[in-house]
Amino acid sequence: MVTSVQETPAATPQSGGNVDEFEVIVIGAGVTGLYSLYRLRNLGFSAMSFEEGDGVGGTWYWNRYPGARFDSESYTYGYSFSEELLQEWEWKEHYSAQPENERYLNYVADKFDLRPFIRFNSRVASLVYDEAANRWVATTDDGYQARAQFVMTAIGILSARYVPDFEGIESYEGVATHTNRWPKEGIDMVGKKVGIIGTGATAVQIIPEIAKEVSHLTVFQRTANYCVPLRNSVIDEETQEYIKSHYPEIFEQCMATPGSFMHMFDTRSALAVSEEEKLEQYERLWQEPGFKKWLSNFYDVMMPGEANEDYAEFVRNKIRERVHDPEVAELLVPKNHMFGSKRLPCESGYYEVYNQDNVRLVDVRKDPIACITPRGLQLEGGEDFDFDVLIFATGYDAVTGPLNLIHIEGIGGEVLKEKFANGPRTYMGMSSYNFPNLFTINAASVGNFPRSAEPLVEWVTDAIAHVRDSGNQRIMATHEAEAAWVQHMREGGENILRTQADSWFVGANIPGKARVLLTAPDTAPAMRAKRADVAANNYEGFTLD
Incomplete structure (x- = not known):
């Protein structure tokens, strides 16, 4: 405040x-x-x-929600204009979390007065x-x-930040926030009934974190997304030394790619290799961290057409493998857009959350939210929900x-x-x-x-x-x-x-x-x-x- x-x-x-x-x-x-x-x-x-x-801090000042972190490699995200800054700062993780990102930008503000x-x-x-x-x-x-x-x-x-103009939104008496305005002091959700509206990139980060401590979590989903494992890890001393001695090459590699990430597309077509070779690459990239699954893949995976749909089905099957209930799994499988047509959310244990007994997924495309109530919300079909905390992960204009x-x-x-x-x-x-x-x-x-x-x-x-x-x-x-x-x-x-x-x-x-x-x-x-x-x-x- x-x-x-x-x-x-x-x-x-x-x-x-x-x-x-x-x-x-x-x-x-x-x-x-x-x-x-x-x-x-x-x-x-x-x-x-x-x-x-x-x-x-901008983004990294406002977005303080649990689980907020980079989805591009930390050492590609920092500034490149100062060699001294590059050598002084040490990223702790390959995909750094919000608190460290905010500290970094404060460090920059102070270092350069x-x-x-x-x-x-x-x-x-x-x-x-x-x-x-x-x-x-x-x-x-x-x-x-x-x-x-x-x-x-x-x-x-x-x-x-965008919050839909839900009827009754001002009447809610519990704790409510958009993820972009998460309070500095945090929100105590231990043992609480929590509802979260949205399953985009932000929700995919926050849901696995809060599911660990709430008594019950209800997730309201309109559109399922293709989400892939982040596979984050701590940067060890040897890797730290390598990064610091190779910043010019890292930045040069980023600047050569279409989206300024450090990943380059495979110049081969997914349709030009054997089925065995194609699947081997799919599986290998799936085990890699970050956006490699997206941006180091066969080039035509990122073009509308047969190759895109082939890889989309590979990802859909990966989702199905991780969610025990087949009906819930199908709700989480995206079917109304092509792989890569939206920015790819990276997750850490997101799909496994839906195997927990205290987590429920609600399809609001099938039964939309009718209104926000003083105690929670109500669906058009008439079902009522009571929450101690209501989170709007509803995106941005x-x-x-x-x-x-x-x-x-x-x-x-x-x-x-x-x-x-x-x-x-x-x-x-x-x-x-x-x-x-x-x-x-x-x-x-x-x-x-x-x-x-x-x-x-x-x-x-x-x-x-x-x-x-x-x-x-x-x-x-x-x-x-x-x-x-x-x-x-x-x-x-x-x-x-x-x-x-x-x-x-x-x-x-x-x-x-x-x-x-x-x-x-x-x-x-x-x-x-x-x-x-x-x-x-x-x-x-x-x-x-």
Whole structure:
């Protein structure tokens, strides 16, 4: 619970009346926000970050629920910009848990003295462009205002939590929380009756943890997912030494792959090898940790078609093997989307939970939730449930959702939320016509987040420095470049796996949201090359004036 607002730290602002002025405002102090602040300070800009929480960390500050951890290798997730940092920090596990991840980001903030340039407990409520002054005016919930020539929205792609508008939700008298707002002090669930709504990536992490201590757990599932074993382990001393001496190779390998993970697809087709060889690879990868089952497999496993369905059935059978009750197993087997069309949840004992006598799975696609009651919830079929604790693992309004929580008003009073009503309209995900000097970097990164975000932050901060050093005042996507990019997003996304399921990738999890691809259809190397070409050609597709 936020109880106070931190005083504005000194960051060499220029005061204009009661409004502090900076050259750049960064919204957010998570992975992207911290690096943005570091880069801007090193480039000589006066910059201030506005952070809603009372500490740094972003995703790893807010998501404190039991079981929260990386699904990409820890040593691929940390920053690469400082060799000293790489050698000082030692990841304890191959897939690090939330407490260590938050400690890491605090360590970074302190090591590079970033904390004095962050205003905590400060949610930006509005950003309004002052055309005459060429300044953005940011107003926080507490009424504080600041102005800046440039703004970077480092607010994440999965930070706007979503809870369905259940009838009676305000009447519930027990403990209720969305997983994204898990209280710092935790929730005592020992011996309690607990209900959890949702079985996505977050739920898959939390359910095995809380099932160990509750008296009874009821899981309400609408859509089953393909979940694979994480197989986490402690990093031993020998492996630690290897990691520290091979960071350049590790990062080089990440940067060569489509999603910036350290796994490369097998260039062979699953349909071109013998049945024996194919199954041998399936089984071998199944025993490996993390995303190898997904991203080191035959390349056509990640393409719509026969190979994808073949591997999907392999995974379905693995689920069936682990769940004792055949009826429950079939409920947990995904049948309405292709393998890999949603981000793959990694789990540790998730399916075995459903073999416990104190755990029940309820299919709310068959019998939907009718309402939340003072004591729990009721299904449309009439069944009532009483809970001491009710957990909403109901996901996020992705990419545009965090932007829409801020009233952003550009040239001529154009409102970004209204402009994005039928899907984002940007150039390369980061700049929108009529919104000069505003970089929506949260909408331009996907994959292994830090590996994609670092080069993106470097490109944006270099662009801001170019505007300054070239004697210009503004940079903004042209109407033509924006229109061409929107068409590229539509055409490029038509046949990729990410658009084939109803997921946050296309906004289909939010009622009334336009169903369009929200992130670029291109690979990470292709996006880096695109941005490099744009910069090399005097920021082609942008106007500078």
